Amino acid sequence: MSIRSMSALALGALMLLAGCSDTGDADAAGESDSSDQTTAGTDDQTSSEPTPTTFDDFPGEELLYFDAESASIGTRIKAVGTEWTTEFLDYTADAGRHYLVIYVVATGELDDRGLDHAGLSNLGYTLEMRYPSSAGSCSADYTANDPAYCTYDGWNSTILSAQFEPLASDDWTNYLWMEGSIFGVEMEPGQTMVGAVAVSVEDSAAPTGGFEFCARGKDNTLDDNVFPCIAAPDPAPIG
Numbered sequence: 001m002s003i004r005s006m007s008a009l010a011l012g013a014l015m016l017l018a019g020c021s022d023t024g025d026a027d028a029a030g031e032s033d034s035s036d037q038t039t040a041g042t043d044d045q046t047s048s049e050p051t052p053t054t055f056d057d058f059p060g061e062e063l064l065y066f067d068a069e070s071a072s073i074g075t076r077i078k079a080v081g082t083e084w085t086t087e088f089l090d091y092t093a094d095a096g097r098h099y100l101v102i103y104v105v106a107t108g109e110l111d112d113r114g115l116d117h118a119g120l121s122n123l124g125y126t127l128e129m130r131y132p133s134s135a136g137s138c139s140a141d142y143t144a145n146d147p148a149y150c151t152y153d154g155w156n157s158t159i160l161s162a163q164f165e166p167l168a169s170d171d172w173t174n175y176l177w178m179e180g181s182i183f184g185v186e187m188e189p190g191q192t193m194v195g196a197v198a199v200s201v202e203d204s205a206a207p208t209g210g211f212e213f214c215a216r217g218k219d220n221t222l223d224d225n226v227f228p229c230i231a232a233p234d235p236a237p238i239g
Contacts, residue, residue: 051170055107055192061230064109065215067119067126067184069222074109075118075187079213079232080194081172088160088198089179097139099160099198102129102213102232103172106164111190119184120161120195120215122154127161128214128227129199136207139200145225150207151214152199162196172196209234 052058055076064074081103086092088099108115120127128143130151138150141157152159162177164185177196187193197213214229 052105053167053192055105058105063213063215063228063230064218065106065120065126066218066220067117067121067182067216068124069220073113073115074218075115076107076109077120077213077215077230078105079103079230080105080170082211082232082235083173084235084238085198088196089162089177091160091198093200096203097200098203098238100129100201100211100235101196101198102211103194103196104213105167105192105194106187107192108187108189114189114191115184115187117182117184118187118193119164119180119182120197121180121182121184122159122161122197123182124216124222125154126216126227127159127197128153128229129159129197129232130212130214130229131207132210135210137205139202139205141200143225150205152201158200160198162198164193164195167192167194203238211235 055078058078058080060078060080062076062078065077066074079102083101084098085101086098088101093099104120106118108118128151130149133148133150136150139152139157141152143151143153143156145151161180163180164187165175165177168175172194175194175196180195201207211232211234212229213232214227216224217228220227
């Protein structure tokens with residue numbers, strides 16, 4: 001066999017080996033890419049959680065609110081969000097103050113019947129917000145019901161409430177809130193609604209956490225100065 005023929009055979013063998021190697025690398029790369037995509041998809045599924053659609057889906061403590069001593073059916077309430085803001089409804093906080101807005105979800109006490117006048121109105125002084133006095137100083141308009149807390153109620157401080165709205169999303173700040181009234185709104189049996197309450201707090205108080213939402217319970221009278229309370233999430237710092 002000539003040297004030229006042997007060279008051609010050797011070159012063909014080398015090309016064949018190179019082709020096998022490239023195919024193997026491509027297969028390995030494809031398997032790696034597929035594995036990465038599968039892992040990424042699994043991570044996305046793990047990190048995404050379903051948006052709550054009913055009252056019981058939301059985590060947290062709850063209280064049973066009665067807007068009047070004569071009320072026979074209560075409203076279940078959970079505090080689900082908070083934020084500091086300079087404006088709430090059509091009101092602007094005074095200089096040196098911010099509103100602490102507490103967002104709540106609500107549903108009727110009984111699943112088989114609704115409420116004709118559901119809402120959080122402070123006209124009857126039925127709402128309060130408080131935080132431990134160890135978590136910050138108290139504004140000048142706080143109520144000294146308990147020395148362990150800075151309590152804000154409608155007697156001495158400003159409390160604003162928004163009308164209940166049907167639950168549409170958990171982006172509370174994008175709701176078109178309207179000022180609530182003592183007449184409330186109609187709540188269907190088993191319906192979950194959302195609302196908001198705002199309290200004016202001096203910036204110098206600088207509370208750091210431990211916020212609680214308080215509201216009249218079934219056995220409370222107008223003269224009571226201590227209502228049932230539930231924990232509210234801590235808001236992001238002002239600024």
